[in-house]
Amino acid sequence: MKYSKEEKLRIVLDVLGGRGLKPLCRELHLDRHEVRYWVNLYRLYGEDGLQESSKSPSFSDEEKEKIVLEYLREDVTLLELSLRHGCRRNRIRSWVKKYRAGGLVNSFKSTPQTPMARPKKKEPQTELERLQEENLRLRAENALLKKVKALVEQHRLQSQRGGHKPSTN
Numbered sequence: 001m002k003y004s005k006e007e008k009l010r011i012v013l014d015v016l017g018g019r020g021l022k023p024l025c026r027e028l029h030l031d032r033h034e035v036r037y038w039v040n041l042y043r044l045y046g047e048d049g050l051q052e053s054s055k056s057p058s059f060s061d062e063e064k065e066k067i068v069l070e071y072l073r074e075d076v077t078l079l080e081l082s083l084r085h086g087c088r089r090n091r092i093r094s095w096v097k098k099y100r101a102g103g104l105v106n107s108f109k110s111t112p113q114t115p116m117a118r119p120k121k122k123e124p125q126t127e128l129e130r131l132q133e134e135n136l137r138l139r140a141e142n143a144l145l146k147k148v149k150a151l152v153e154q155h156r157l158q159s160q161r162g163g164h165k166p167s168t169n
Contacts, residue, residue, distance in 0.1 A: 008050040011035060012042045033079070033089060040083050057086055067092060068099045 003011075011028070015021055015035065025032040041049035059067070071081055071092065078089040085092075 002052065005047070005050045005052065008038050009042070009047060012038050012050065015039055016042075037079060037082065037089070040079065044083060059085075059087070064095050065099065068095050071096060072099075 011024065011030070012035075014024055016039065021032055021035060024030070025035055038050060067081060067085055070076060071078065078092055081092055082089045
C-alpha cells in the first residue's frame with residue numbers, strides 16, 4: 001500500500017516522539033523495516049525524504065554488482081545500503097540472491113520471456129507434408145471429441161444413479 005508524504009510524516013513523528021516502533025507497526029499493520037526506512041530518510045533528508053519518487057532509479061549491472069559486493073564484503077546492513085543508494089531493501093536483497101546463485105554480472109540480466117502465443121505455422125512444402133499435417137490435426141480433433149463424449153456419458157450415468165434428470169447443458 002502506498003502512503004502519502006503526510007501519512008509517513010505522522011508515523012515518523014510518532015516514532016521519533018517516543019512511541020514504540022513495534023506496537024505502532026502492529027496497530028497500523030505496517031512493516032517495521034519500512035517504517036525504520038522512513039525514519040532514517042527523515043533524519044537524512046527531512047520531510048523531502050518522505051516524498052514518494054515517481055520512478056525508482058535504474059542501475060547498470062556493474063553498479064548492482066558493486067552494491068552487492070559492498071553488502072557481502074563490508075559490515076553494512078541492507079537498510080544502510082538502501083539509504084545510501086536510494087533503492088529499496090528488497091531490491092538489493094534480490095540482487096544478492098541472484099549474485100549468490102550465479103556469481104557473475106550476467107546473473108542480473110533477466111531471463112528472456114518466452115512468448116505465450118502459439119508459434120506460427122510454417123506452410124507445408126509438399127503435398128505429403130500437407131496431408132500429414134491435416135492427418136495430425138484430425139487425430140487431435142477426434143481424440144477431443146471422444147473425451148467430450150465420455151464426459152457426457154459419465155455425467156448422464158451419474159444423473160441416472162442420483163435420480164436427477166440430466167441437464168441439457
